[in-house]
Each structure stands twice: as C-alpha cells, then as structure tokens.
Amino acid sequence: MATAKKATVKQKGTQAYKMFDPKKAGVPDHLCPIATDLIVMKTGEWRAERPVVDRTKCVKCGTCWAFCPTQCIVEKPRWFEADMAICKGCGICAVECPHGAITMVTERE
Numbered sequence: 001m002a003t004a005k006k007a008t009v010k011q012k013g014t015q016a017y018k019m020f021d022p023k024k025a026g027v028p029d030h031l032c033p034i035a036t037d038l039i040v041m042k043t044g045e046w047r048a049e050r051p052v053v054d055r056t057k058c059v060k061c062g063t064c065w066a067f068c069p070t071q072c073i074v075e076k077p078r079w080f081e082a083d084m085a086i087c088k089g090c091g092i093c094a095v096e097c098p099h100g101a102i103t104m105v106t107e108r109e
C-alpha cells in the first residue's frame with residue numbers, strides 16, 4: 001500500500017511580520033496602540049493648517065483628545081492643546097470640540 005507523502009509548501013519571497021504587542025512596547029491601556037506606534041513619524045511635518053485653542057473657551061472636556069487620530073493632544077494646566085511635532089492638521093478636533101474652542105489656521109511657509 002502506497003503512503004501519501006505530506007506536501008510541504010515553501011514560500012519564497014514572503015516575510016512574516018511580527019504582530020505589534022502594546023504591552024511589550026509599554027503602551028498604556030488608554031492609548032490607541034496603532035497611533036502610538038506610528039507617533040515616531042512626526043506627522044506634523046506635512047501639516048497645512050494648525051489647530052489654535054482659545055484658552056478662554058476650553059473647559060478641558062477632553063473631546064479633542066478622544067477624537068485626535070494621532071493622539072497628540074496634551075494636557076496643560078487649564079486647557080488642552082496639540083503637540084505640533086505630531087499634529088497633522090486634519091481638523092477633526094476643531095469639528096468635534098463642543099465648545100468651539102479650536103480654530104484651524106493656515107500654516108505659514
């Protein structure tokens with residue numbers, strides 16, 4: 001009786017990518033691991049507009065922090081504002097701020 005040989009497929013030219021492990025990378029539970037992993041990209045370099053926070057209107061509700069896709073909103077003593085090295089100028093924070101405290105202004109060259 002013939003025995004079937006087990007087929008092994010060797011894939012050439014393929015590469016296995018390691019899954020990102022937030023715990024090994026020391027990412028706190030409350031942060032988006034993908035955005036945190038990509039934060040080394042310095043997305044602020046391609047910004048065309050910047051968010052400007054009116055400190056008299058900001059009530060520190062944290063909505064901008066929750067919606068910012070690059071997780072670049074930082075807490076100041078009495079307001080929140082964006083880290084300009086990372087902020088890519090998407091304007092989501094300005095749209096989502098429930099107090100109208102954020103205005104997008106054009107970057108100068």
Ligand code: SF4
Pocket residue numbers: 053057058059060061062063064065079080096097098099100101102
């Ligand atoms: S969403 Fe607006 S009011 Fe709330 S923390 Fe951000 S800037 Fe301040």
Ligand code: SF4
Pocket residue numbers: 050051067068069070071072073082083086087088089090091092093094
């Ligand atoms: S514009 Fe606002 S939401 Fe967009 S990256 Fe900058 S801080 Fe985050």
